[in-house]
Amino acid sequence: MDREASVARTPTITRGSRQLRNWQNFQAWIDAHSDSTWVFRGLGDVDFSLIPTIGRIPQYSLSRELSVLASFRRRALQFANDAGFTNWEYLALAQHHGVPTRLLDWTTNPLVAAYFAASAMPAERDVVIRRRATRATPHASGVACRVVATRVRHSRVVDMESDGDPLSISEIAFMLPRVISNRIGSQSGLFSVHPAPDHPWLDPLEDSDHVFQIAGEDRDFFLKRLFYLGVDPLYLMGGLDGLGARAAWQAKRGIGLGATK
Incomplete structure (x- = not known):
């Protein structure tokens, strides 16, 4: 066979076909993590660890954590109906509104986790x-991100009635809060709670079968596919903030704008 003819028939792997294959x-x-015991978290940088926000503050101390939570709880009643919160x-409400806590956000929806990984x-x-x-912060297209999966056994779920104090648990566990916010509901959210919040949780990252890495240059491809599936800022955030964020994302990429007059 003519070598040149053979070379000519060799398919070229384009960037688009590679990205589609990765998707x-x-x-x-x-599919390999489809049973109901799996939960997911998106990490916007391949170097990020699983460490709660309160533990990322230099010189973490329990007294500072307690002060932060007490201050938030005292003022929260100005803006939210108590509704018998435990x-x-x-703690979940504080985490949801950006207060540094000993919680980490997870989701039962891997597409939601992929969105947060690729967009962070x-x-x-x-x-x-x-x-x-x-x-300096490098451009996101030059840094890989990843989606992490871990199993939640029934024994690792907090009984929020019998375990009344979030600061008293001795092992990493998961809490399933009431849907105290529309965003928690739309994000299929739950939280891991960490008794030593300044120490990273290593176990979920140790098995590569349960970590999916997205190349930096594939982030936008993944976000477009997620957009086509309805996973976008409006779905995840709701309200005018979510609508505005989605419109800005669409305008930047010129996709999904719909018919206009």
């Missing part, structure tokens, strides 16, 4: 710009 690999990964639900900004890095060392 299909993600769908297969989802200590656990106040990576961490700052040490770089050299014009021969000067500094720290």
